[in-house]
Amino acid sequence: MDFKDAIKQLSERVDKLKDNLQTEEATKNALIMPFLQILGYDVFNPLEVMPEFTCDIGIKKGEKIDYAIFKDGEPIMLVECKHWKQDLNLHDNQLLRYFHVSRAKFGLLTNGLLFRFYTDLETPNKMDEKPFLEIDLSDLRNNHVEELKKFHKTYFNIDNILSSASELKYTSALKSVINNEFNNPTPEFVKLFAKQVYDGIITPKLLDSFTILVRKSISGLISDTISDRLKTALKTETSDPEESNVTQSVPIATDSKDDLIVTTDEELEGFFIVKSILRTSIASDRITYRDAQTYFAIFIDDNNRKPVCRLYLNSPTNWQLCLFDENKKEIRHKIKSLDEIYNYSTQLIESTSRYI
Missing domain, CATH: 1.10.20 (Histone, subunit A)
Incomplete structure (x- = not known):
């Protein structure tokens, strides 16, 4: 199995495993150690992966970090681990202190779901406050897989990683700024x-x-x-002569086998609008749809017990967006255009949060 397939396989296991991981140690064993193994490091060889690595900080002796990854006898990356439910924003200062007294060039802060990679782009030997790369295993993207591959034991090269780290850090920051401006223009x-x-x-x-x-x-x-x-x-x-109809190239899940069901461009466009709203709070591949004769339904995990909304777009003069309250009771809103779906972003995200 190549690197890309291995990391995607781990990504697919995350949602199935996490609810059974009650401790930080369980998170390490089920998610973090497999992640390090996929990067090519032998987690059972202390010459490569040293658990409880000592990082003395000033007069405080015996301070330990969860793992230190070694290459040619030198630490190259410090790994600080937390339980998968922990908010990593509360723990980056701890890694920063360890980084300062170590010769490692990279720091990794992780809860098994998020993997944040740090280095010292701004001030030599002082870890940056913000990571230059963040991997979310529940929302794994191809460009992140390629960047992550640079940390693999076989390809690891400090200069190569640092050459792209600066660009990654600032493009990520710019994307965040642009996204904020798009949603709430200053x-x-x-x-x-x-x-x-x-x-x-x-x-x-x-x-x-x-x-x-x-x-x-x-x-x-x-x-x-x-x-x-x-x-x-x-x-x-x-346009492919081998394809006989659209339904072969774009699978459409339906509530019945009625041939009268037709998924329109407007319904698909509405689906992608909802998907773009929700992808900041849930993995995009978990957002699915089913078409019916009278409405177009959007779910989480293709589960009709996890409804997000329904689109009623069959009548050109009476378009409606149907949301659901905590009791899954329908609340209909008239919309004049698909753009108005964005006006209900907060409600859509709140509805989805019940299934996360």
Whole structure:
């Protein structure tokens, strides 16, 4: 089994195992040690992976970190482990102290689900406050797999990792800033665009109006992009002479076998909008759908006991978004366009949180 398949296999096991891991030690054995093994290190060989590695800090002697990974007799990475339910933001200072007194170039803070990699890009021998790479095993992405592969024992090269670490750190930070601006545009962000389409003075009242317009424009642009890509994908699939119909290239799960069920472009576009809203709080591959004659349903884990919402888009003059309360009672909202789904982002995320 190659590296990519091995890490994806571990990723698929996470949700099945985590609820049975009651202690930090159990988290280490079930998730973290297998992760280190996939990176090519023998977790049972103290010459490669030293458990309870001593890191004396000033007058405090005998301070220990969970693991130190060695290469050619020198520590190359310190690993601090926590229980899978622990918030890693509460523990990065501990790793920082160990890093300062060690010759290791990299630090890894993990709870078995999130793996945060640190180094000293800003000040030599002082660990940066923010990681340059964060891997979420429950939402594993191909570009992260490629970056993670650089830490494999076979390919490990400090210079190669550091050459991309700076770019990774700042692109990740920029993505976060852009995402925040897209969801809640700041006055500076709104003014940047407003000044390009409006020649007058941007008064506070106009700024409020443009804030709404900018948010709608961003939502519309994202929606159009998703729709265009979907249409391109559908055309590519159906242009294959070996394919006889669309349902072969885009599997559609239905509530019945009725041939009258037709999944429209609008329903698929609505699905991708909901998916884009929820992917910040749950792995995107857990978000699924089923089409029926009268509605289009979106679930978690393809489980009808885990409904997120329903889209009623069959009537061109009466589009509705159906949400569910804590008792799974339907609450319908009229929408004039698919963009209005973004207005219910908070409710959709709250609904999904019940199944996480």
